[in-house]
Amino acid sequence: MRLADIIIVGGGVIGLTIARALAKRGAGDVVLIEKDQPGLEASWAAGGILGPQAEADQTDDFFRLGCASRDLYPSFADSLKEETGMDVELDKTGTLYLGFTADDEHEMRQRYEWQSSEGLPVEWLSRGEARKLEPIISRKTRCALRFPNDWQVENRRLAEALVRANERLGVRLITECEVKALRAEDGRVTGVESSSGSISAPVVVLAAGAWTSLIKSTGTPLPKIDIEPVRGQMLCFETHPPIAQHVLYSSWGYLVPRRDGRVLAGSTEEFVGFDKDVT
Ligand SMILES: Cc1cc2nc3c(=O)[nH]c(=O)nc-3n(C[C@H](O)[C@H](O)[C@H](O)COP(=O)(O)OP(=O)(O)OC[C@H]3O[C@@H](n4cnc5c(N)ncnc54)[C@H](O)[C@@H]3O)c2cc1C
Structure with a gap:
């Protein structure tokens, strides 16, 4: 099982911005997991207003x-x-x-x-x-x-710049990897189950945009989040x-x-x- 200090789920503008901010504050080993390539979903489609x-x-x-x-x-x-x-x-x-x-x-x-x-x-x-x-x-x-x-x-340039900034700050970007579930024990999240295996971390940030409600938890049930595309x-x-x-x-x-x-x-x-x- 791999370890991280913080896992961010989702590489849209929200996940990328949070990852960058954490890395700049010296938050340790920040891992961002993206099911496809970063910045290509709503953050790509948007008008940037x-x-x-x-x-x-x-x-x-x-x-x-x-x-x-x-x-x-x-x-x-x-x-x-x-x-x-x-x-x-x-x-x-x-x-x-x-x-x-x-x-x-x-x-x-x-x-x-x-x-x-x-x-x-x-x-x-x-x-x-x-x-x-x-x-x-x-x-x-x-x-x-x-x-x-x-x-x-220009939201597409913004997403691209955020990817570059994260790479330079040493954030680990794991692409084409889908988070299947959050692992929770005693009411606390302890990591994620992904298509490439388990990763443990004391902090997980859910930034999966329209897909957020599809990510369930194993172990302790977590509060339900209702988001629809x-x-x-x-x-x-x-x-x-x-x-x-x-x-x-x-x-x-x-x-x-x-x-x-x-x-x-x-x-x-x-x-x-x-x-x-x-x-
Ligand atoms: C046509 C359109 C126009 C818009 N115009 C504007 C505008 O002008 N101004 C404005 O402020 N907002 C606008 N929006 C809204 C804006 O695009 C979104 O609010 C914003 O991009 C959301 O960013 P996000 O990072 O939450 O989501 P996303 O960019 O969708 O990123 C979520 C990421 O999570 C990944 N993901 C999902 N599930 C998993 C999983 N299980 N494991 C790993 N990765 C996962 C996805 O692949 C995706 O890359 C618009 C939206 C649309 C569709």
Whole structure:
């Protein structure tokens, strides 16, 4: 049986970021186990919008966590660049949330009043002001909210940079190895059973994304975690020169303009289990 100080299950952006943070703090022998190759699931599919404010209508713990995480991105991106030489293309232009109907305008007015009363950065724009910033947007736009601190990152580069950073920090990345179960004794996790055998560790971090609920425990039953997959499909357009600077968001979907001229248009939300087929 192999040993580790900490096992991370799952090599998406969450698992990779936790592994890196632990290794940087000198947490000992950190092992990350990934059933496929790291960074190729939701963290690859995503649009990379760092936008906790754009759709939020109340201050709760999740909102505060989202804002605090987003606010760490500039220093996170800088330190990843130092560690790996990779630019994760953090774009701080901001997000424009567009309203097209009276209902949109009503909802956006409430969001604006709540967020500005909380001291959060948000601007109310008329159609003319919004179109001055982004001439591409429709003449049917009634109003817009600008969130100057809701940014975007090139999530695929981010995952790649995190893999490199972990390799340099000496994190052991075990790929194409599936964790089948957590081992638990007397109410404590003691390691994992994987497709390549058992690994013991006093600490196991579950970062298996949509698959988390499928990982059971042997020995002492552990609390049940209910997480279900949601399929999201996007279209990617090539535009030269780029058609917009801001992330453009609305109740109908979003457009994410990338630095290289690609525009991601998303996203569907489909409850179809683990089916990843493009329809
Ligand atoms: C189309 C789409 C667009 C999105 N857009 C955005 C966006 O703009 N902004 C935003 O903030 N979020 C967005 N998201 C959500 C975002 O992608 C996810 O919240 C984020 O990537 C989750 O990261 P993760 O590491 O938890 O999961 P994942 O990236 O899915 O990583 C989990 C990893 O665990 C591995 N794993 C699972 N089970 C096991 C096992 N038993 N053993 C070993 N390894 C295992 C998987 O192979 C996978 O690599 C979007 C999602 C989708 C699908």
